[in-house]
Every structure is written in C-alpha cells, then in structure tokens.
C-alpha cells in the first residue's frame with residue numbers, strides 16, 4: 435500500500451515555519467555566546483545549567499539509536515510519552531473535524547489528549563479475551579479517521595495484542611497506527627521498532643518511565659519514518675527536554691545491564707505474585723501479563739481495595755471499567771512490598787472467611 439503522509443498532516447502544520455532557536459541558527463564552535471539571553475554569570479547549580487539545552491538531543495538520541503539499532507533521525511523525544519501523544523494529535527488531527535480510534539480498556543491519555551485537542555474519539559472495545567476486534571475496527575473507520583491507537587502490552591489488561599492483528603491494521607488502514615510499547619521490555623513479544631521501513635504509517639512509542647525506572651525524569655520516545663519525525667520536531671517546544679534530563683538519560687543509558695537485571699527480577703516476581711493470587715479464595719482470575727503489573731478479578735474488588743487502603747496499600751481500582759469489572763491492577767513491587775500485600779490479603783480473608 436502506498437502511503438502518503440502529506441495527506442494526513444493538518445494544513446496549518448504543513449505550512450508552519452517552525453521557531454528557529456538561537457541554538458539552531460548557530461551550532462558551530464565559538465567562544466562567546468551572546469545569542470540567547472542566558473545568564474552569562476552562571477547559575478546557583480553547576481556552571482552549564484545557565485545555557486539552553488540541545489534542542490535536538492543529539493547525544494541522547496545517538497545512544498538510544500545504538501541500543502535500539504535504529505538510525506537516530508527516526509527518533510523523537512518527548513517530555514514523557516504523554517508529550518509524544520499530545521504532539522501527535524496536534525500534528526495530524528484537525529480540531530472539531532478529525533477523529534481517532536481507541537480500543538478500551540486501554541491507557542487513558544489517548545482519550546484525554548484527544549479531548550484537549552477537540553478531536554473526536556471512536557471507541558472499539560477489545561474482545562472479551564482483550565484482543566483487537568478487527569471487524570468493528572474496520573467498520574469504525576471514516577474519511578476523518580487519522581489515527582488508530584494500539585497499546586501493546588496493553589494497560590490495564592497486561593496482555594500483548596496479537597502481532598498478526600496489528601499487522602492487519604497496519605496493512606489495511608490508510609492513516610497512522612500508533613503502537614504504545616510502554617511495557618515492551620517486560621514482554622516476550624518483540625517490538626515493532628524494527629518494522630519502520632515496512633510501514634510508513636507506523637509510530638512506536640516507548641518510555642523511560644517503566645523498565646528504565648525513570649518515571650521522574652519525564653522522557654518518552656517516538657520512533658517513526660523520517661517524514662513523520664520531521665513533522666513532530668516542527669511542533670514540539672524547542673527545548674522540551676531539559677539539560678538535566680538529557681544528562682541523566684545519558685548516564686542511565688550506560689547502565690543497560692542493571693536495567694536488564696531489574697526486568698528479570700520483576701518478571702520473576704510477577705509470575706510468583708500471580709501464582710499466589712490465583713490460590714486465593716475469592717480470586718476468580720489472574721490475567722496473563724506481559725507487563726510489570728497483573729490484573730486480578732475478585733468477587734469483591736472494591737471492598738478489597740478499600741480494605742487495603744486502610745493498611746496503607748494502594749492498588750489501581752479498575753472495577754468500574756468495562757471488561758475489567760471487579761478487577762484490580764497491581765503493580766509488581768519490591769519483594770518486601772509484595773509480601774506486605776499478600777499478608778494484608780490474608781488478613782482480609784481472616785476477617786471475611
């Protein structure tokens with residue numbers, strides 16, 4: 435299928451002349467920088483924080499490129515994936531006119547970001563086994579459908595979506611397909627980042643917030659064709675990734691071994707915690723997870739949730755979400771936190787035999 439990205443870009447964005455920062459206009463070697471109205475005397479922190487950061491985050495992207503085995507120009511960095519999501523809406527969806535498709539139960543930000551940008555949302559719920567409903571998906575597409583949002587492994591269900599189904603969407607939808615892989619490092623499935631040359635309509639999202647353990651840093655990644663990345667770059671705020679974030683990300687990227695060790699431990703604890711919950715009396719189901727959380731269906735989810743709160747333990751209550759009725763989402767904690775949770779559950783069953 436020939437795919438023309440220009441057909442999808444909002445006309446005002448296609449015409450947009452992007453802001454040209456001081457660091458864009460001069461990026462060579464010089465001794466005296468009097469071009470950006472920074473404080474030349476310094477800062478209360480380290481000397482270099484008085485300067486604006488690299489708007490193109492070249493060093494960080496080069497390091498990510500090496501790890502992901504994908505050329506740096508195919509990478510966009512956002513202030514968290516949440517900024518990537520917002521920038522994608524602003525580049526491609528005309529407010530009050532265009533629409534997108536989401537497949538609930540899924541991550542809440544796609545709908546919130548659509549609403550903020552006044553973009554229509556069509557919902558095609560996942561099937562009861564939490565897989566894509568391809569028939570209804572096809573029927574929901576109109577001339578104004580710009581994006582289909584797919585989350586795999588999915589939040590809050592934890593499962594990966596069938597790869598063949600995702601490929602069917604990529605092959606047959608003439609708009610953008612965003613695959614949010616926030617949890618991909620915990621999954622057995624492989625990422626779609628290696629498929630960018632295959633699909634001109636593909637955007638893959640990943641994040642430093644989960645496996646990398648850096649939710650506080652706010653750093654998200656989008657991987658896509660050069661022409662898509664070019665549009666995203668035009669729309670983002672010029673200095674969207676702070677100097678501190680860039681430095682810390684570079685440091686973290688040196689420690690991939692440590693991150694891989696944590697992933698192994700979390701996956702092992704996930705399987706162990708799933709087994710423990712499965713053996714509990716009112717637990718009806720522990721859904722298979724490819725993420726760093728499990729979704730558990732209980733006879734009395736809301737009551738258990740409230741009880742655990744009195745013990746100082748907070749879970750994510752999804753019991754009112756369609757298809758997740760009576761479900762709690764449990765993040766895998768430390769060994770000690772998981773033990774506290776299991777002990778509190780035993781207390782609950784003592785009080786409610």
Ligand SMILES: *Cc1c(COP(=O)(O)O)cnc(C)c1O
Nearest residue numbers: 514515516541589616641643654
């Ligand atoms: C946690 C999560 C993210 C991460 O968002 P950041 O803004 O990068 O912290 C993205 N997508 C999904 C589905 C998530 O669950």
